Amino acid sequence: MRRNQNRKESVTASLFEALTTQFEMKYPMLCEMAKVYSDRKNNISIQVNRSERRNSCYFKLYNNKNYAGASKVARIDMKSPAYVYHFNGDGKGDWILNSEEKSMLVDLLSRELPTGNTLWQEIIIIFNREGDLPEWETRRNLVGNLMFPKHLPFDLPMPDYTKLHYDTKKSQQSD
Numbered sequence: 001m002r003r004n005q006n007r008k009e010s011v012t013a014s015l016f017e018a019l020t021t022q023f024e025m026k027y028p029m030l031c032e033m034a035k036v037y038s039d040r041k042n043n044i045s046i047q048v049n050r051s052e053r054r055n056s057c058y059f060k061l062y063n064n065k066n067y068a069g070a071s072k073v074a075r076i077d078m079k080s081p082a083y084v085y086h087f088n089g090d091g092k093g094d095w096i097l098n099s100e101e102k103s104m105l106v107d108l109l110s111r112e113l114p115t116g117n118t119l120w121q122e123i124i125i126i127f128n129r130e131g132d133l134p135e136w137e138t139r140r141n142l143v144g145n146l147m148f149p150k151h152l153p154f155d156l157p158m159p160d161y162t163k164l165h166y167d168t169k170k171s172q173q174s175d
Helices: 002-026 099-110 119-130 135-140 168-174
Strands: 033-039 044-049 058-062 072-077
Touching (some): 044 099
Antiparallel strands (some): 058 072
8 A cells, every 4th residue: 555655755856847848948937037035024925937038137126025015126236236128928017116126126135034034145045946057166256356247247336226216218218
């Protein structure tokens, strides 16, 4: 009887893996996000979305602790205090943060997590991991010694997100 149970679990796992692979092949954009952080108190979540097709480095801030419950998303550049323009294929509206929300974001990104990293550093680690650079190599990839130029440096300074804005020049280029 135990052998039958193990066999069922093995078949189920194989079937799940096959279906997941088929889903990822058919809908690759839906499988590119990695959740970095969620906050019940502020009811927000942060995800990274690394894509080799896009030249920009950014993270996504959602107005809900769960992606499915969010109605708005802010795509925030990791190298400058600017929003990133992108088509909202999931029906979520663009989130333009007010000054209070910008301050909350800066406070959250500066917060030290149980890992010993700040949330900002965790975003960099996970963004690079999505690009197949392990954490230990990300920690060696520094601004003054960029060993992996296609990846973000671990000590990338956090932009002043209290000055977060839309770049109208980039907006005209992306239209």
